[in-house]
Amino acid sequence: MATLDVDRPMSAEEKKVIFASSLGTVFEWYDFYLYGSLAAIIAKQFFSGLDEGSAFIFALLAFAAGFIVRPFGAIFFGRLGDMIGRKYTFLVTILIMGLSTFIVGILPNYASIGVAAPVILICLRLLQGLALGGEYGGAATYVAEHAPHGKRGAYTSWIQTTATLGLFLSLMVILGTRTAIGEAAFAEWGWRVPFIVSIALLAVSVYIRLSMNESPAFQKMKAEGKTSKAPLTESFGQWKNLKIVILALVGLTAGQAVVWYSGQFYALFFLTQALKVDGATANILVAVSLLIGTPFFIVFGSLSDKIGRKPIIMLGCLLAVLTYFPVFEALTKAANPDLYAAQQKNKVVVTADLAECSFQFNPTGTVKFTSSCDIAKQVLASSSVSYENAIGAAGAPATIKIGETEIASYTSKGLPADEAKAKAADFKKAVADALKDAGYPAKADPAKVDQVKITIILTYLVILVTMVYGPIAAMLVEMFPTRIRYTSMSLPYHIGNGWFGGLLPTTAFAIVAQTGNMYNGLWYPIIIAGMTFVIGMLFVKETKDVDIYAHD
Amino acid sequence: MLKIFVGFVLFAALAMFVILKGGSSLDMSGEKHGDEAVHAPAEAASVAASDASAAK
Numbered sequence: 001m002a003t004l005d006v007d008r009p010m011s012a013e014e015k016k017v018i019f020a021s022s023l024g025t026v027f028e029w030y031d032f033y034l035y036g037s038l039a040a041i042i043a044k045q046f047f048s049g050l051d052e053g054s055a056f057i058f059a060l061l062a063f064a065a066g067f068i069v070r071p072f073g074a075i076f077f078g079r080l081g082d083m084i085g086r087k088y089t090f091l092v093t094i095l096i097m098g099l100s101t102f103i104v105g106i107l108p109n110y111a112s113i114g115v116a117a118p119v120i121l122i123c124l125r126l127l128q129g130l131a132l133g134g135e136y137g138g139a140a141t142y143v144a145e146h147a148p149h150g151k152r153g154a155y156t157s158w159i160q161t162t163a164t165l166g167l168f169l170s171l172m173v174i175l176g177t178r179t180a181i182g183e184a185a186f187a188e189w190g191w192r193v194p195f196i197v198s199i200a201l202l203a204v205s206v207y208i209r210l211s212m213n214e215s216p217a218f219q220k221m222k223a224e225g226k227t228s229k230a231p232l233t234e235s236f237g238q239w240k241n242l243k244i245v246i247l248a249l250v251g252l253t254a255g256q257a258v259v260w261y262s263g264q265f266y267a268l269f270f271l272t273q274a275l276k277v278d279g280a281t282a283n284i285l286v287a288v289s290l291l292i293g294t295p296f297f298i299v300f301g302s303l304s305d306k307i308g309r310k311p312i313i314m315l316g317c318l319l320a321v322l323t324y325f326p327v328f329e330a331l332t333k334a335a336n337p338d339l340y341a342a343q344q345k346n347k348v349v350v351t352a353d354l355a356e357c358s359f360q361f362n363p364t365g366t367v368k369f370t371s372s373c374d375i376a377k378q379v380l381a382s383s384s385v386s387y388e389n390a391i392g393a394a395g396a397p398a399t400i401k402i403g404e405t406e407i408a409s410y411t412s413k414g415l416p417a418d419e420a421k422a423k424a425a426d427f428k429k430a431v432a433d434a435l436k437d438a439g440y441p442a443k444a445d446p447a448k449v450d451q452v453k454i455t456i457i458l459t460y461l462v463i464l465v466t467m468v469y470g471p472i473a474a475m476l477v478e479m480f481p482t483r484i485r486y487t488s489m490s491l492p493y494h495i496g497n498g499w500f501g502g503l504l505p506t507t508a509f510a511i512v513a514q515t516g517n518m519y520n521g522l523w524y525p526i527i528i529a530g531m532t533f534v535i536g537m538l539f540v541k542e543t544k545d546v547d548i549y550a551h552d
Numbered sequence: 553m554l555k556i557f558v559g560f561v562l563f564a565a566l567a568m569f570v571i572l573k574g575g576s577s578l579d580m581s582g583e584k585h586g587d588e589a590v591h592a593p594a595e596a597a598s599v600a601a602s603d604a605s606a607a608k
Binding site for chain 2: 033036039043050165291294295
């Protein structure tokens with residue numbers, strides 16, 4: 001149970017609690033990055049034999065596994081955690097996650113067992129998604145309920161550092177395996193090793209978690225017969241608590257999630273896709289900034305015990321709102337000054353019938369945009385060209401005007417695949433040639449990439465991440481009473497991070513393509529972080545001094 | 553705390569070694585969803601994938 005002696009050092013038992021809980025979230029990240037790094041190989045091994053219709057369904061299921069099921073996992077395992085206990089629930093979630101990851105490593109591919117292979121893979125991904133939904137809330141609750149009052153921010157912030165650990169661990173295992181067995185063997189069978197290795201992480205995790213005690217707060221509540229019989233009804237069926245869940249979502253986790261995604265992923269995407277910095281350089285610069293920034297999770301978690309969670313999280317959101325545009329523009333100047341100069345110098349205009357132009361929001365990746373307007377905007381947006389929109393004659397195909405050169409776009413609807421491919425290639429080449437003549441670089445010039453400045457900018461973005469993410473676990477835990485804590489805090493966390501955060505890349509691209517300005521994708525995180533700042537400032541109460549056992 | 557700091561520095565050094573060695577063949581952009589999980593774009597493919605398909 002919580003004690004008041006905040007000045008004493010962390011006990012061995014508390015260190016074990018943090019370590020055991022963090023291992024689960026390392027798993028989460030390890031797995032998250034494995035599926036990113038090995039996506040091409042996994043697609044080839046499991047999905048390459050599917051016809052177009054089946055591939056469409058599997059794409060939707062893969063999307064569901066990544067986004068939709070996690071909040072359901074939060075509800076399912078949160079309820080279990082509030083009814084039978086934290087320890088056994090997050091023992092189950094880590095077992096499901098670890099075993100699913102391991103089974104992917106030994107799962108026969110499409111060539112061996114046909115369509116059963118992608119079906120089983122997707123089932124495993126769905127299981128992982130469910131388990132992930134229950135893992136974070138369990139870890140945060142378990143650590144917070146072991147932490148002394150006045151140190152919950154510091155203790156739970158260790159969990160927040162595991163994203164970096166999981167990323168680098170996955171890269172180490174992947175690269176180690178590739179180096180040891182060679183590229184060809186890795187593509188053939190070696191990709192399985194990182195998944196199989198996860199069994200070792202699982203064994204350590206389960207061994208340690210089995211040796212841990214149940215959270216003292218939950219033990220006490222259970223002994224007194226005060227545990228919730230219906231955590232879902234209590235959490236979401238009573239306005240008194242539901243309003244706090246909603247506030248936790250819109251006033252905290254939504255903003256935290258978009259700031260987190262912007263710093264952790266969008267910056268890398270922007271560097272490589274928009275600014276055309278080569279992948280190796282971008283990876284190194286992002287890795288350096290992540291490593292410099294990671295200790296700040298602990299700094300801001302600990303600081304939140306002294307000055308409060310709310311000021312730090314809200315300041316992180318506010319700084320994101322105020323500085324994203326100038327910071328990303330500075331990133332362009334530092335990474336690809338030629339692109340910046342070309343954007344300032346040349347006017348590009350897309351003239352199109354407005355009826356032909358869609359808002360290209362495509363989170364599942366399954367919608368094909370085939371109109372001449374959409375194709376023209378896609379090509380320009382992916383070339384990082386800022387353009388103006390002009391209204392064209394009804395029914396006329398869209399055109400792109402670059403300087404004095406005008407290029408007519410085309411409609412791919414109804415075209416045979418070969419013809420569509422050939423037209424796409426011709427159109428892209430015509431646009432690329434005109435852009436080149438106008439001074440747009442195809443790649444960032446390595447000699448002009450200011451690595452120091454980029455690292456400083458990326459580190460700033462990571463520090464914003466640590467401001468919003470470092471204290472969030474403690475704050476969520478402190479918003480809810482013990483009897484429904486696991487359920488109530490897990491749902492806003494996963495809706496915030498899964499839905500608001502996870503939809504950032506596709507929403508940002510749609511906005512860029514629609515408006516013709518490569519910075520306009522930033523409006524999405526800015527608006528969400530701004531909403532969180534306003535709602536959080538007005539309605540979310542500071543929690544650092546809350547006695548989390550007051551209502552037990 | 554000193555032990556954790558030293559451990560982190562060693563970990564960071566090892567991580568940077570891996571990133572430097574891995575170059576552009578490493579994908580740090582996180583999990584892929586939807587269509588990109590089923591039809592991974594060619595540029596996201598690791599060198600390993602392209603090598604293997606070339607070998608077949």
